[in-house]
Amino acid sequence: MAGQKGVSLKEVADKAGVSTATVSRVINSKTVVKGETELRVQKVIKQLGYRPNRVAQRLRTTRGASKLIGLLIPDIQNPFYVDIIRGIEQYAYAKNFAIVIGNFSQNEERQKFYIEILKSESVDAFIVAPFPGMNEYVKELVEEGYAVVCIDRGLANMDLDVVKVDNYQGAFDAVEHLINVGHTRIAHISGNTLIPTTIERISGYEAALNKYGIAIDRDIIVGRNSDHKSGVELSAQLLDMSNPPTAIFTSNNLLTLGALETIHSRGLKIPEQVAIVGFDDMYWAMSLNPPLTAVRQSGFEIGRITIELLHQRIADPTRPFVSIVLKTELIVRNSCGFKLKGM
Amino acid sequence: MAGQKGVSLKEVADKAGVSTATVSRVINSKTVVKGETELRVQKVIKQLGYRPNRVAQRLRTTRGASKLIGLLIPDIQNPFYVDIIRGIEQYAYAKNFAIVIGNFSQNEERQKFYIEILKSESVDAFIVAPFPGMNEYVKELVEEGYAVVCIDRGLANMDLDVVKVDNYQGAFDAVEHLINVGHTRIAHISGNTLIPTTIERISGYEAALNKYGIAIDRDIIVGRNSDHKSGVELSAQLLDMSNPPTAIFTSNNLLTLGALETIHSRGLKIPEQVAIVGFDDMYWAMSLNPPLTAVRQSGFEIGRITIELLHQRIADPTRPFVSIVLKTELIVRNSCGFKLKGM
DNA sequence: TGTAAAAATGTAAACGTTTACATAAATAAC
DNA sequence: GTTATTTATGTAAACGTTTACATTTTTACA
DSSP states (O other), rough: OOOOOOOOOHHHHHHHOOHHHHHHHHHOOSOOHHHHHHHHHHHHHHHOOOOOOOOHHHHOTTOSSEEEEEEEEOOOTTHHHHHHHHHHHHHHHHOOOOEEEEEEEEOOOHHHHHHHHHHHHSSSEEEEETTOHHHHHHHHHHTTTTTTEEEEOOOOOOOEEEEEEOOOHHHHHHHHHHHHHOOOOEEEOOOOOOSHHHHHHHHHHHHHHTTOOOOOGGEEEEOOOOOOOHHHHHHHHHHHHOOSEEEEEESSSSHHHHHHHHHHHHHOOOOTTOOEEEESOOOOGGGGSOOOEEEEHHHHHHHHHHHHHHHHHHHOOTTTEEEEEEEEEEEEESSSOOTTOOO | OOOOOOOOOHHHHHTTEEEEEHHHHHHHSSSOOOOOHHHHHHHHHHTTTTTOOOOHHHSSSSSSOOOOOEEESSSSHHHHHHHHHHHHHHHHHHTOOOEEEOTTTTTHHHHHHHHHHHHHHSSSSSOOOOTTOOOHHHHHHTOOOEEEEEEEOOTTOOOOEEEEOOOHHHHHHHHHHHTTTOOOOOEEEEEETTSSHEEEEEHHHHHHHTTTTTOGGGGGEEOSSHHHHHHHHHHHHHHTTTSSSSSSSSSHHHHHHHHHHHHHHOOOOTTTTTTEEESSSSGGGGGGGSEEEEEEEOOHHHHHHHHHHHHHHHHTSSSSEEEEEOEEEEEEOSOOOOOOTTO
């Protein structure tokens, strides 16, 4: 049986002896209604347990007030994105926005598919961590008048609101730490090099080596995708070298976990035989053995700021674009070893 | 500027020289339209890039065809639920359902809040892993005619479609493994005891001890919430005992990670000084040191079956309720030690 | 008290679909 | 070649809101 529908605005209006327009005004409180009337309507609303039908609201309302946001996430298995989701969610619901999440699993086709779905759901806005091949699509969204904020990475050759972290500096700090602790042969397992984030991290890595006069060896900069499997395989490749690195800097958490798997399966001691520092901290990084040294970026904070920006843009679509770059923090634990004073 | 709206059904109808009803029929293909007409309309649809507005569809359509599902997740930080989400998503989108996720962070108030939001979004159906205090609410949903499927746990005293795993057997297997490997003093860190899942796992734990004639010591069965912090603190409490356990069975992945943090911070060797086996496998459990022995339950599979069930119920709301119980699998790695043959 | 201005409320169209019902066109039966 | 059926299409109402505009009520001021 189809369930009974909820109470409608009309029913409230009838019971309160006013027109639907008045009830609507009470709810949205944009126009003033007389105190007495308002009270009466409010009472009926309570009494009947009326809740506006968001679907009808969205249908009627012009874009910018539909209270629905589309969120395109590259990989929900990655705890970093989960943090972002949490941050977005926390503040979005507080502002009465609902969120539709599309997790496209790093798949270009699915990403496009979701955009279409979300459009036809009449979202006001898109939050997207764009994947290679998305430039045109995202551009289209902006042109069509959607509010769009990019997270985690910007888009080459496109002006947009972006919230991300200082990948260059984060990578730099990590590698500098390895150097300070005595390493000179430091490998880098990077991600998909079509993603700006990846490129920035490579730059940071190279800059740190340069600063300390360590030659860059392209043989120990390896990269493919930003997933667990790549981490497993690329670390194996590095450790198989005749002249293997003594330390590895991994470009994200999934790569780190993959590398750890390989290192442990070979019975290598961390940090004695191989040190590791990864981009992305995880709330259980301390539960690893040894506790992982990592570059922390706050997904939660990224989420929070994103919603803020979105809010602003919906209110004023002509506001100039901004790019917010958050600082990262190096969390030193025990996976890199340490240098004794004076050594 | 508000962006241009999409192409409407009416525009298609005009261009094709037919009525909106006909176009609607072509799209939904419930009634037959003449081949010739259909072709013409299809052509215009392609040409104009028409996509139905799901909001309008949902407003007009009676429940059961709104193509929107509400998903209430207790804790998106828990990788197990992420797997469930992935499973649900994969099959849902294939059937043209969109998903709205509400992550209520184990908070009763927020759970209720989300239910209200989702109702006013006119979802067809709810998928919910109910939290204590939800019985009445979920019951209400069913009575109101929503299709509802519970995941991960059922609801006391309520007939419903449920998809879960055999928690009793999973726990039993884990503890039996510890016993087989030589442990007799086995502690259990359990979760929120208001949740059926937790209770079932405790039963399994006790049954295994009973089978081998090991006395149950209530002092080493501890439980509070199903989160990381509880894992950290409760394991500390256990290890502080004058007569600490030699093995710990943890009731879920967050508790496991918390316990690992404590164990490592005290420099205890696993499994020599303390063994651990946890409910919930994680794709990076192998990256832990030592690789974790764990009870695997397939969230992905749970998600898949859930959608299947939901689909069935929407199609036939009178179908009798079913309870699907999936098997778990003990993944033996290195966190429990092993017994030599003949010992 | 009467009139003008301001404030409060009502009326009805619109958003983009689906669908019951009515009508028109095609086919079948005679 | 009518008439009865069947098949294809059109018409218009409905879903639950918001909002421009019209109307009514109240207040202000003389």
